[in-house]
Structure formats: C-alpha cells, structure tokens
Amino acid sequence: MKKAERLNQELIYLRDKSAFNVQDLMAEFKISKRTALRDVEELEDMGLPYYVAPGRYGGYRLIKQQLLTSINFNVDEINAIFYAIRSLEKISETPFDKSFSQIRDKLLATLPEGQQQQLDKLLSVLHYWQTAPVKENLNLALIAQQIIAEKALELTDTQYGSKRVQVQFNELFYRDGIWFASGINYQNDMWGTYRVDYFENVVALDVQRYTLIELNQRQEVYESTYHNQSFRIEVTQFGQELFLRHHYPNMQLISQDSQYYIVGGYNQSELNYMAHYLVGFGTEIKSISPEPLRQKYVDVVAEMLKRQA
Missing domain, CATH: 3.30.70 (Alpha-Beta Plaits)
Incomplete structure (x- = not known):
C-alpha cells in the first residue's frame, strides 16, 4: 500500500474513534512503530485534531469537529474533480481511471454518519444538466434547504400574473439554462413544476404536510396520470x-x-x-x-x- 493511500485509510480508520495509540496503527496497517509515529505526525499536518494524553498508556485523544479532514488526492483524482466541475453533464463518461463514486465514497468517509446522510439526501434532490442560466436565481440555496428539511416555502410566483402561494418541493433540477422546482401547492393540493427564476419574496416556513417519500409518491402518481x-x-x-x-x-x-x-x-x-x-x-x-x-x-x-x- 502506498503512503498516501495508507494515510487516507488511517483517516477513515480513526474517523469514529475517540482515542488511539501507536500499537493500534501498527496492528491495523501492519507497519513498524517508527512508521506509525511518522504517520501520526503527518496526520496532524493533514488536519487530524488530537492531543497527547499523559501517562504510560495515554496514547492520543481525538478532538471531535465538524470540519472536513484533509485528504491526499492523486493526480487522476484531481483531474477527475476538475473535469466534473467543468463538464458536469459528462460525469458518467470521463477519461479517467477513478470513478466519481469512488471519490464520493472517499470524501463521505471523512464525515460523521449524520452528515453523510444529509449529504446523500441533498444529492438525491439536486440535479444539474447543462447550458448557462438564462436568468439569475437568488433562492436556490433556500429552496434546497427547505427540501432537505421537508418544509414548505411561501413565495410569489410571477410566471403567469402574480400569485402568492405556499409550496412544498421535493426536487430542484436544471434544464436548458433554467432551474425548476417540483412540488405540491398547499392551497389547492395540486402537483406542479415551477420556474425558479419567476420566484419573488421567498420565505421559509416551519410547516410540513408531507415527508419527502410521500412527495415522491405523489409525483409518481402525477406523472403516470397527467x-x-x-x-x-x-x-x-x-x-x-x-x-x-x-x-x-x-x-x-x-x-x-x-x-x-x-x-x-x-x-x-x-x-x-x-x-x-x-x-x-x-x-x-x-x-x-x-x-x-x-x-x-x-x-x-x-x-x-x-x-x-
């Protein structure tokens, strides 16, 4: 196992631990004491937060934090990340050896389980295709936040006149330069797909009528009958x-x-x-x-x- 790969695996190994010692690394990764000590120093340089516990068997105590611990990427992975940023619509067909699922798993492995679940949920409702935005969209972050929280929004929809509505969305998607959001209008309990660039005065509500699963089920019925x-x-x-x-x-x-x-x-x-x-x-x-x-x-x-x- 190469050094960079071993350091990444050590980060993953230590992710959920509150304490460890050199012998733990020696046994888990089949390395010498000297190598384990060097690895501990490099893990600190990479951002692993710990302090040395006093005493003969003190070892190291990890400091819990919400920040992403640094990870070393190889050249192919860095190329793949930047290729994805530039050509998001071609993520599934890249010329690189490393798949984006592998990269995603590696990044996820550095996060606490709760954050992993939130990220998975976010990725399941945000979709991106191609073409530069036709108009500026100022409310995307708030809409995504409410989708994840499974809460409604109150907004003025100006696409056809000007209507103040309360809507709970289940997805945001981008197509041909336009951001759309799909969900249920609370006033008439009807499903609809809305252009986000026509939204004004968007306000988050602490109101929930449906879970995300229930909204997805309503969408399936709508698509099959409409x-x-x-x-x-x-x-x-x-x-x-x-x-x-x-x-x-x-x-x-x-x-x-x-x-x-x-x-x-x-x-x-x-x-x-x-x-x-x-x-x-x-x-x-x-x-x-x-x-x-x-x-x-x-x-x-x-x-x-x-x-x-």
Missing part, C-alpha cells in the same frame, strides 16, 4: 441523436426494425409546447401521431413560413 395522451414520432438516424441531446422525462426513444421512434405521453395543455419541441428536429421527423399533435405541428411550421414570406 401525461394521458400517448404519442409516437418516427425520426431519422440523426433525429435519434437530436433526441439524445435534448428530451424530457415524459418521452423515450425506441428502435424497431432499424427505425427510430420517440414515444411517450403528454397532456392536452402541453400540445403547443410539444409541437414547438418537435419543430426543433427540422427535417429529421418522418411521421407524427396522433393527428391533433401532427396538425398542431403543421400549424406551427406554417406560421413560421408565413413570417418569412
């Missing part, structure tokens, strides 16, 4: 590439007999939005069903041509 109009779009081979670059949760790509189809469901209120989405495929669309969606698509294209006449 998009009740099925559709099927045949696209070219390049069309399937366009789909993979940009699509929504209510649709998927299938292949049958070397042909590509976009299938899924939409709500009648989303007809206009769906037609404009399909226009983005240009000449790569071969057929559209059902007929109302095809006709709306034709109308949108006709309006575009009319403006160019």
